[in-house]
Amino acid sequence: MLELQNVSKSFDNLRAVDGVSLTVPRGQIIGLIGPNGSGKSTLLSLIAGNQQPSGGRVLFDGHDITRHSADQVFNAGLVRSFQDPSLFFRMNVLDNALLPVKKQRGEQPSQAPLHRTWRAEEQKNATTASTVLDQVRLQTHHAKLAADLSGGQMKLLELGRSLMGAPKLLLLDEPTAGVAPALAYTIFEQIEHLRRTQNLTFLIIEHRLEILFDFVDSLYVMHLGKVIAQGSPDQIADDQTVREVYFGE
Numbered sequence: 571m572l573e574l575q576n577v578s579k580s581f582d583n584l585r586a587v588d589g590v591s592l593t594v595p596r597g598q599i600i601g602l603i604g605p606n607g608s609g610k611s612t613l614l615s616l617i618a619g620n621q622q623p624s625g626g627r628v629l630f631d632g633h634d635i636t637r638h639s640a641d642q643v644f645n646a647g648l649v650r651s652f653q654d655p656s657l658f659f660r661m662n663v664l665d666n667a668l669l670p671v672k673k674q675r676g677e678q679p680s681q682a683p684l685h686r687t688w689r690a691e692e693q694k695n696a697t698t699a700s701t702v703l704d705q706v707r708l709q710t711h712h713a714k715l716a717a718d719l720s721g722g723q724m725k726l727l728e729l730g731r732s733l734m735g736a737p738k739l740l741l742l743d744e745p746t747a748g749v750a751p752a753l754a755y756t757i758f759e760q761i762e763h764l765r766r767t768q769n770l771t772f773l774i775i776e777h778r779l780e781i782l783f784d785f786v787d788s789l790y791v792m793h794l795g796k797v798i799a800q801g802s803p804d805q806i807a808d809d810q811t812v813r814e815v816y817f818g819e
């Protein structure tokens with residue numbers, strides 16, 4: 571579903587991402603871990619078109635999407651969430667969730683006055699959003715301004731909004747940061763459920779390894795911009811280099 575070939579990104583003298591190659595097979599949940607500043611979020615930005623790589627290639631679902639713009643990548647079915655929630659804070663929760671729905675007729679100036687042409691579509695989208703908000707435990711907060719949510723709830727809304735963009739592949743940057751542990755586990759159960767029932771594919775950055783390791787098919791570990799290990803949760807937990815750089819052992 572996703573293949574990176576030797577992808578790099580430099581900021582002045584810093585090689586934030588340094589020749590990363592990895593693959594995310596269709597229908598799998600792949601983890602991406604590493605110490606702070608190892609280049610994980612930058613790598614997601616390079617894949618999603620928020621930043622342009624200095625070198626290498628990004629292939630998505632059989633197409634070369636290297637240097638495609640963020641909206642082109644989104645329209646192709648690759649949706650990301652952000653480490654720091656990137657919401658429309660002065661819009662309510664439901665409207666935030668409805669925003670990424672593609673090709674909304676009521677949003678076109680020529681169609682907007684003709685309610686009858688898009689009312690049913692809007693109702694269908696609202697019903698879908700309602701189900702998604704329920705999955706991320708935000709249904710009772712649907713009318714609140716996004717700015718009035720807690721930090722954890724903002725992360726959950728980011729996740730819900732990502733799901734509304736009809737994704738094939740989701741790139742999630744610390745989806746449960748700031749979320750209480752029991753709820754974080756539930757969110758990962760939802761992710762697993764979505765993978766199974768909707769054949770979605772996930773690449774997930776997460777610092778809570780005790781949760782992540784229960785759900786991923788395999789993991790990549792980054793350090794100083796490079797991939798230093800790849801394998802199953804058991805292999806990664808036993809890898810001496812990983813233990814040194816990641817756990818400080």
Ligand SMILES: Nc1ncnc2c1ncn2[C@@H]1O[C@H](COP(=O)(O)OP(=O)(O)OP(=O)(O)O)[C@@H](O)[C@H]1O
Pocket residue numbers: 581584586604605606607608609610611612613653
């Ligand atoms: N726009 C930028 N300009 C300059 N340096 C940057 C920029 N974005 C990231 N960096 C640097 O690149 C390195 C990698 O940052 P990145 O945010 O990708 O790390 P990360 O693995 O996501 O870390 P964390 O776990 O803390 O989120 C860091 O040293 C960071 O300071």
Ligand SMILES: [Mg+2]
Pocket residue numbers: 610611612653
């Ligand atoms: Mg990060």
